[in-house]
Amino acid sequence: MSSSDYPHISDEMLSAYIDGVSTEDEQNLIESVAASDAEVAWRLSSLRKTVSYLNDLPELAPPRSFALAVDNYSVAAQATEAPQLVPKPGSAAQAEPTSGRAHQGGWWSSLQDLLQGGLFQGGLFQSGGLRLNNAMIASAALVLLLIGGGIFFGDLVRQNRAMLNGVAESSDQPNIVDAAPVEPAPIEAADTTQTMTGAATASENRSESDALGAAPASDESAETSSLASGPIVAPTSTSPTTSTAVSVAVVPTATPFPAATETVPIVPTATPTAQIDLPVAAAAVNPNITPAEPLTKPTALPTPDMPLAQSQESSQSNRSTRVQPLAAQAPPLGPAGPQGPPITDGESADAGVDNAPLKAYDIQQDERDNSAQDLNVTGLEDKAELEDRAEMETSTMVAIPETSRSDEAASSNRRVPNIGATSGITTSTQAAGATEFITTERDLASSVSSQETELMTDISSLRIEVDDETGGLLGQILVRAPDNSFRPAALSGIRLVKIDPAHEAATTTIEYGPVDIEGIFIFTNVEPGKYVLEGENAGMLFKLPSPDDEMQELHVIIDAGEQINLGKIRYETLP
Amino acid sequence: MSEEQLIELAKGGDVESFNQLIYKYEGLAYSVARRTLRDAESAADAVQNGFIKAYQGLHGFRGGNFRAWLMRIVTNCCYDILRAEKRRPAESLDDMLAGPEHIPHLTDPSESPDQYTGRMELGGLIENGIRSLPPEQRTVIVLRDIHGYTYQEIADITEEAMGTVKSRLSRARAGVRDYLKHHSELLPAPYRHRDR
Numbered sequence: 034m035s036s037s038d039y040p041h042i043s044d045e046m047l048s049a050y051i052d053g054v055s056t057e058d059e060q061n062l063i064e065s066v067a068a069s070d071a072e073v074a075w076r077l078s079s080l081r082k083t084v085s086y087l088n089d090l091p092e093l094a095p096p097r098s099f100a101l102a103v104d105n106y107s108v109a110a111q112a113t114e115a116p117q118l119v120p121k122p123g124s125a126a127q128a129e130p131t132s133g134r135a136h137q138g139g140w141w142s143s144l145q146d147l148l149q150g151g152l153f154q155g156g157l158f159q160s161g162g163l164r165l166n167n168a169m170i171a172s173a174a175l176v177l178l179l180i181g182g183g184i185f186f187g188d189l190v191r192q193n194r195a196m197l198n199g200v201a202e203s204s205d206q207p208n209i210v211d212a213a214p215v216e217p218a219p220i221e222a223a224d225t226t227q228t229m230t231g232a233a234t235a236s237e238n239r240s241e242s243d244a245l246g247a248a249p250a251s252d253e254s255a256e257t258s259s260l261a262s263g264p265i266v267a268p269t270s271t272s273p274t275t276s277t278a279v280s281v282a283v284v285p286t287a288t289p290f291p292a293a294t295e296t297v298p299i300v301p302t303a304t305p306t307a308q309i310d311l312p313v314a315a316a317a318v319n320p321n322i323t324p325a326e327p328l329t330k331p332t333a334l335p336t337p338d339m340p341l342a343q344s345q346e347s348s349q350s351n352r353s354t355r356v357q358p359l360a361a362q363a364p365p366l367g368p369a370g371p372q373g374p375p376i377t378d379g380e381s382a383d384a385g386v387d388n389a390p391l392k393a394y395d396i397q398q399d400e401r402d403n404s405a406q407d408l409n410v411t412g413l414e415d416k417a418e419l420e421d422r423a424e425m426e427t428s429t430m431v432a433i434p435e436t437s438r439s440d441e442a443a444s445s446n447r448r449v450p451n452i453g454a455t456s457g458i459t460t461s462t463q464a465a466g467a468t469e470f471i472t473t474e475r476d477l478a479s480s481v482s483s484q485e486t487e488l489m490t491d492i493s494s495l496r497i498e499v500d501d502e503t504g505g506l507l508g509q510i511l512v513r514a515p516d517n518s519f520r521p522a523a524l525s526g527i528r529l530v531k532i533d534p535a536h537e538a539a540t541t542t543i544e545y546g547p548v549d550i551e552g553i554f555i556f557t558n559v560e561p562g563k564y565v566l567e568g569e570n571a572g573m574l575f576k577l578p579s580p581d582d583e584m585q586e587l588h589v590i591i592d593a594g595e596q597i598n599l600g601k602i603r604y605e606t607l608p
Numbered sequence: 609m610s611e612e613q614l615i616e617l618a619k620g621g622d623v624e625s626f627n628q629l630i631y632k633y634e635g636l637a638y639s640v641a642r643r644t645l646r647d648a649e650s651a652a653d654a655v656q657n658g659f660i661k662a663y664q665g666l667h668g669f670r671g672g673n674f675r676a677w678l679m680r681i682v683t684n685c686c687y688d689i690l691r692a693e694k695r696r697p698a699e700s701l702d703d704m705l706a707g708p709e710h711i712p713h714l715t716d717p718s719e720s721p722d723q724y725t726g727r728m729e730l731g732g733l734i735e736n737g738i739r740s741l742p743p744e745q746r747t748v749i750v751l752r753d754i755h756g757y758t759y760q761e762i763a764d765i766t767e768e769a770m771g772t773v774k775s776r777l778s779r780a781r782a783g784v785r786d787y788l789k790h791h792s793e794l795l796p797a798p799y800r801h802r803d804r
Contacts, residue, residue: 048778052752054759083785086734087753089727095638096648099656100627101663 039066039073047077051084490551497557497596504591507555508599510548510568510577512607519603521552528567528574529556532588561593568607575608611674619666626663633675634659636755637682643750644686646739654689658682673761680765683747690743737787745780752777 042063049055050063067074490509497505506529511519529544548554548568566577566587579585580602591597609628617625637658641651658681669677719727738746747766751757757765762773 045778
């Protein structure tokens, strides 16, 4: 903790100075102070050394390549439209049709534009799923080709007749009547071995190919289907169960199909355009990737300020075991983020819990899945407060096991907390030896309501490990509920602000710790000194008043080697 | 072929061109993701998903710093995973230990085995210190002090104000410093801070 005469020279200033982004005035100030003040000098040199250590860390080698699988398709991202399928150069999809008809670039696009915006205005092709749209476009293209083929053959027959009859046909108009009748081939169920690109399952493969009519029924339709400009799912030997097979043969021109993932609709709308199942998508790229398994071993985090001996001991003893949360059956310490209303409102303990000040990027906002809806992007504008909450993850909190009340009562070394005279808190000790703050005008028996008895943690039984240089502080904040009982205060955290004894003004030394669902807060490794407690709720900070006198602040004096258990601090109201 | 050319080709649907960009940045992306997410599988998922989204949204890149644009996507994918996992207040001590991939390779043949061991121990301890930070601070300190991004680039990537970036960075550095301070006995002798 800082004992410098220059508390206004913060680590942020020093950090900016190290990076060379501080102002000239700040540079001059820091250099002059560092030359005379050991505290500032140490902070500057230690930060510099830390930065140098970080600079030496290497870039981590990825376990595999993350290149996208190409196979026989590529996805073209367009400025305003949904991604379209285009044939990969050199792939079979781009091969000329057997009829020898020349590749007519662009006509397919024109056809789609016509179908989407012309004849079928009103959104015929704007609605429906990918498969339906693909099927309709393929069918329309098939019909047109059949007609065109009929015209061609009609011309051919006519020419032959003319040659036979010795009469040149002067007319350029095709005689449709003479054209060989060609009926569009029905859409047949596809072979079950056919697959689509992306992360489709076997069943979805079959239904997808059904919609596309991959397997023509007759020779004639086989010929025409080979001329079809729709995507043809070529039979492959790929097992239907393969989720990585990509075998879509896209015929000649750029077919404006959406990306071949089952969840991508044709039309880019505000709805999610691509929802990629990460494990499956990863598997589509590399079959060796298995879905990530969620971490299931929550254990206590050795805090940065934990004494080395303690951390070593805990790491050795708890290396492969879980450290239980504060109370065996109580909810864990409240994570960073706004606490929900008191439990009595019927909400779960996790209600409203969120912590990361996360922002959606502007590229594919819609692609975030619904699990992102609980993200707290609600408009907490104070970034500093968000960061404070985020820091709760590394606050000086340690999970300590709950001990039995009787054991603690028998061997309690609880002392009456050393409270500053300004606090106005009266103290009393119970017969069991536990220390608890209660307001003088309240009767202990009547204040313990049925709701309080539902709280799992006995604050009086909690202990904090302290050492010879630091102390600890814990307590439980309760507030009067409408039913006249006392409930855990809906605070997201407690700030422990050290008061400069010389100036009686708060310094920049602030400890921050979360308040759990039972209103319990714990601070460990606290530097000795006089502190004021500040509560935080929904981004608002306020000094905790003395329960006896709301005009007085709640002050705590912490000595080295001392654990202060404030017990249950009850308030009628809180801001 | 220049990066701009590759990007233009990729916009036209050339996946191979985009893969060339991936080869260039996948190490950086994985390194940032790995240190942000703390486990290899989640980091790989975030990176893969980020690259897929980057390809699909490539039309949204209108020039400028492609590296920062790409890292913003990957970083947001990391945050997506964190949100999905509902950041846990405590985690396994085993997870705190640096895995094999964190051990820096011996690059200096003249380095003695003791020096190599000390450097690896230091690296592992620093990695643990980084892991002890909140995700937002982890991202900033990794981008700045390990990968050399500028403040402006970090602000663009994290979509935060410059002041927020500076604040987070300073807190992150102080956090790692304090972590090392409290684990000073684990530091190799040449790297120990002076006791205060």
